[in-house]
Amino acid sequence: MQQQESKQVGWNWLLGLACNAFGPRRNRVDCSLPSMFLQNLTFLTKLSFRNNSLHGPLPNLTNLLRLEFVFLSRNQFSGSIPSGYIDLPRFVREIPGLSPCAISVPHPVPGIAPAPSVFPSRKEDHGVLKSWSIALVAAGAAAVLVFVILMFLCYCTSVCGEKTKKQQEQTGEVDIERRGKRSQWSGSTDHDTERSLELEFLDRPTFDLDELLRAAAQVIGRGKLGTTYKAMLECGSVVAVKRLEEMNTLSKREFVQQMRLLGNIKHENLAEIISFYHSREEKLIVSEYVPDGSLFSLLHENRGIRLEWKTRVSIIKDVAEGVELLHQCLASHQRVPHGNLKSSNVLIQRANHNHVRVRVKLTDYGLLPLVPVHKLSVRKTPEFVEGKKVTRKADVYCFGILVLEILTGKFPRSGRGEHRDLSGWVRAAVDNEWSTDILDVEILGEKEGYDEMLKLTEIGLECTNVLPERRPTMTQVLSRIQDINNITSDQYH
Numbered sequence: 482m483q484q485q486e487s488k489q490v491g492w493n494w495l496l497g498l499a500c501n502a503f504g505p506r507r508n509r510v511d512c513s514l515p516s517m518f519l520q521n522l523t524f525l526t527k528l529s530f531r532n533n534s535l536h537g538p539l540p541n542l543t544n545l546l547r548l549e550f551v552f553l554s555r556n557q558f559s560g561s562i563p564s565g566y567i568d569l570p571r572f573v574r575e576i577p578g579l580s581p582c583a584i585s586v587p588h589p590v591p592g593i594a595p596a597p598s599v600f601p602s603r604k605e606d607h608g609v610l611k612s613w614s615i616a617l618v619a620a621g622a623a624a625v626l627v628f629v630i631l632m633f634l635c636y637c638t639s640v641c642g643e644k645t646k647k648q649q650e651q652t653g654e655v656d657i658e659r660r661g662k663r664s665q666w667s668g669s670t671d672h673d674t675e676r677s678l679e680l681e682f683l684d685r686p687t688f689d690l691d692e693l694l695r696a697a698a699q700v701i702g703r704g705k706l707g708t709t710y711k712a713m714l715e716c717g718s719v720v721a722v723k724r725l726e727e728m729n730t731l732s733k734r735e736f737v738q739q740m741r742l743l744g745n746i747k748h749e750n751l752a753e754i755i756s757f758y759h760s761r762e763e764k765l766i767v768s769e770y771v772p773d774g775s776l777f778s779l780l781h782e783n784r785g786i787r788l789e790w791k792t793r794v795s796i797i798k799d800v801a802e803g804v805e806l807l808h809q810c811l812a813s814h815q816r817v818p819h820g821n822l823k824s825s826n827v828l829i830q831r832a833n834h835n836h837v838r839v840r841v842k843l844t845d846y847g848l849l850p851l852v853p854v855h856k857l858s859v860r861k862t863p864e865f866v867e868g869k870k871v872t873r874k875a876d877v878y879c880f881g882i883l884v885l886e887i888l889t890g891k892f893p894r895s896g897r898g899e900h901r902d903l904s905g906w907v908r909a910a911v912d913n914e915w916s917t918d919i920l921d922v923e924i925l926g927e928k929e930g931y932d933e934m935l936k937l938t939e940i941g942l943e944c945t946n947v948l949p950e951r952r953p954t955m956t957q958v959l960s961r962i963q964d965i966n967n968i969t970s971d972q973y974h
Contacts, residue, residue, distance in 0.1 A: 536557040
């Protein structure tokens with residue numbers, strides 16, 4: 482799914498580096514620090530709390546064995562320095578000459594054997610200890626701030642997750658994720674891991690992984706399969722990057738084999754797969770970027786722009802051609818060639834701003850061998866709900882729902898009770914002889930296309946038959962739709 486979103490994020494979600502430095506400097510933080518709140522931040526190596534208003538006793542830094550640099554000047558700490566400060570093995574040796582802060586020390590601190598080349602005098606030792614205590618206080622304040630931020634983010638994620646779940650149930654669509662995630666794989670310095678950090682291209686390489694990581698990234702979609710990013714490369718090219726979040730247990734060889742199979746399928750109605758990446762933690766698919774959003778957005782979000790009948794017929798024809806090609810090319814490889822056909826995976830490329838001519842690009846196709854079936858649109862088919870085996874006729878069912886969605890302008894699940902599915906609602910309307918009421922108000926007035934609208938409605942209902950064996954094949958469907966498209970084109974000339 483590609484869907485426009487203004488949120489700009491850094492491409493650092495791919496880097497996977499653990500945080501080892503913190504420092505809200507000059508933020509005028511005014512608080513006291515709990516004594517033990519830094520005990521679990523053992524990874525910290527650098528901490529700065531300069532120019533704040535921190536006060537009270539210093540927190541305990543006993544477990545911060547990696548701490549090397551601490552800056553706590555211009556605060557108002559008081560009380561004694563905890564004895565655990567002097568037990569840090571690297572702190573005194575590697576931090577000479579820290580700026581002092583206001584700390585009263587009521588009793589002497591036990592001596593430390595200093596490194597002679599760095600700490601030649603007792604006076605310098607005393608200064609180092611004071612600086613060291615400042616660093617500890619700063620680390621404490623940093624941990625408090627980090628904890629507050631994490632709690633806030635967890636709360637926001639929980640609230641947004643509930644909204645997303647409700648929206649998915651009502652509309653079949655998902656909200657856009659507004660934050661990128663960091664992966665874990667590229668944080669390793671292992672030689673074999675570094676050697677594997679390469680994109681595999683299906684044609685001549687035009688960029689590498691380093692350039693992709695440096696690219697400006699924008700979240701444009703968030704679906705059940707993962708997050709989709711728009712990446713603007715330094716060379717001027719723009720690509721879409723899908724980060725798969727949950728997959729079946731597959732070997733790298735199986736993943737590569739499937740991606741090469743899909744990448745070799747070329748058609749004007751399929752978003753081209755350019756390259757891919759596989760590691761133990763990350764699976765990325767880099768594909769052609771289609772700039773004008775999705776059919777879902779066109780039907781349900783941008784209702785201020787009229788989508789005329791001729792354009793709708795053209796979209797239906799393009800989708801049918803793309804799905805029929807997948808059924809031909811993948812007939813011997815997988816039982817459901819597309820597997821995830823829905824309006825949010827039908828991308829739109831406009832020839833002009835009046836929507837007179839658009840070209841459709843299907844995306845997220847051929848992924849059934851890679852991801853759990855419950856994450857794909859075929860999960861909504863009657864045979865899957867009943868626990869039966871899904872076949873290519875599941876694609877036909879999803880195509881029928883898409884046709885009815887285009888004709889009615891309604892969400893795929895718009896009804897209630899026994900007619901909760903869009904096909905059930907349309908079928909009930911046709912049986913009660915009020916078929917004209919099912920049509921989208923934007924095309925209801927186009928009388929010259931009325932017969933073709935009813936013919937497409939019949940096709941949509943045939944495709945959504947509860948029994949898979951009674952549904953037509955995509956080849957049969959495409960032939961009938963091409964005839965309707967030819968009639969519609971003649972009416973507009």
